[in-house]
Amino acid sequence: MTHEDERQQLLETIARVAKEKHTDVLSREEFSAATGISLNRVYQLFDGWRDACEKAGISANVQNLPIDNATLFEDMRRVFVEAGGICTRTKFNKLSKFSGDTLKRRFGVWHNILATFRAWLVEQNVEFPFLNLLPTGSANAIDPSGADSPSTRSTSYLEPIQPGKGPTYGAFLNFRGLQHAPVNEQGVVFLFGMVCHELGFVVELVRTGFPDCEAKRCVDRRNDTWERVRIEFEFKAKNAKVHPMSGCDLIVCWENDWPDCPVEVIELKTAIRKLRDSSCMGV
Structure with missing residues (x-):
């Protein structure tokens, strides 16, 4: 799929979500919640959320003005x-x-x-x-x-009324230099960079287009044999459904919620656990 094909597919998705919600004004948060598509992907293909919405034929709610x-x-x-x-x-x-x-x-x-x-x-x-x-x-x-x-406003301690204005953090991970588990695609990219060598990869290219990464994976350490691998990073594996799977060989994610994915998936949550276990055993 070409860059222009990706843009057109995303525009059609934006228009579909707006139609399903019976609105011609759509916020970034509403779109992300409805599709699971990383907002980073929107910014990679368009000059911002407003630009994408205008090209999709709707208006962008970027100010989040109060609704009566x-x-x-x-x-x-x-x-x-x-x-x-x-x-x-x-x-x-x-x-x-x-x-x-x-x-x-x-x-x-x-x-x-x-x-x-x-x-x-x-x-x-x-x-x-x-x-x-x-x-x-x-x-x-x-x-x-x-x-x-x-x-x-509700006074329930279980459901805070006003979310904190600061950043949100994942569960405590305490893995080497990373204190918290990833909560987005960027965290997955960072974590993969920390452990790619131990997982048998060398990275050659990281980019904003699809697929996100080109790498080589060792398939035979004794004979020093490697294979080329095209990698797509996602927080959850299903987020990659917006792309043609013929364009990548591997999805690296924090959580694998796509058990019947047509390509190989590496769930870093599981990989980190195995690396920790190996370290504890002195392997």
């Missing part, structure tokens, strides 16, 4: 009516125009969201065929007209 409650609840009403009832939160997130995180940050847990939605329906006298299926109260005080006011 009425807009959120009108969309919620549409989703439930089209679904024929009060659907699960997972299904709702797939059908809604907006990210589920917006509702969660504003109202807390799913029960609170539904209770606030019911209060809004009653207050605004909006007709809704499934009103009796909605919860009538909540453990927290709710103001259906207030956006992000203190009274609309």
